[in-house]
Amino acid sequence: MDTSIFINKVEASGIITIDLLDYKPEIEIITLDIKEHLFMGMIVKEKEFKESISEKDFSIYNGKAVAVICSEDAIIPPWAYMMLVEKLYLYAVYVDLNTPENILLDFWKKSLLKADLSQYKDQKVVVKARTNIDPALYLLVSLQLKPLVKSLMYGEAGMPKVIFKN
Structure with a gap:
């Protein structure tokens, strides 16, 4: 044996x-595409942009990280990002102008x-x-x-x- x-x-x-x-x-990262808030899908017009983001339910970003992107080749003025953050501030734990992967x-x-x-x-x-x-x-x-x-x-x-x- x-x-x-x-x-x-x-x-x-x-x-x-x-x-x-x-x-x-373990954080969930959600993408927010600015394209959905552009006039005709390609231009930032202040009045239309403000109206568009005021109609959006930002509570979907509650407790999540937000990747802000623009899938359209558009020029986005800095104030537009500032307006988005003003809406996201109460919900998102993190916001960045970057891809979810990054x-x-x-x-x-x-x-x-x-x-x-x-x-x-x-x-x-x-x-x-x-x-x-x-x-x-x-x-x-x-x-x-x-x-x-x-x-x-x-x-x-x-x-x-x-x-x-x-």
Whole structure:
């Protein structure tokens, strides 16, 4: 009878895995397209713009982040954005003239920057490889971990790519 004991080499290596998905913010981001408030879908006329936004129910943005965009190639005067913010102020937790993807990335970066990574001090750390995560997040986490960790790796704990060893 074979009484061999299987050894988990990953566990024995002492490598700790960080999954950047754990730092992904939970906020819902909604797009507000200014195009729907333009005169004839392409021009900002003050009277028509004011009327259009006064008829809109901005409560749909309650507790959400708002990505303000203009899908039409139109010149939007700064005061138009200011009027939108005046309406969004009571509802939205965040408003930016940006795409939802970039707003999510900004929130994700802030989440990583606020994270307490001191638990990784003097540890062997692998940052989990994921194709759906922006490379900017890998850059940021590397900057944060460089002064802390004994070694930094990328990939999976079983077959990591070594980035550096201290």
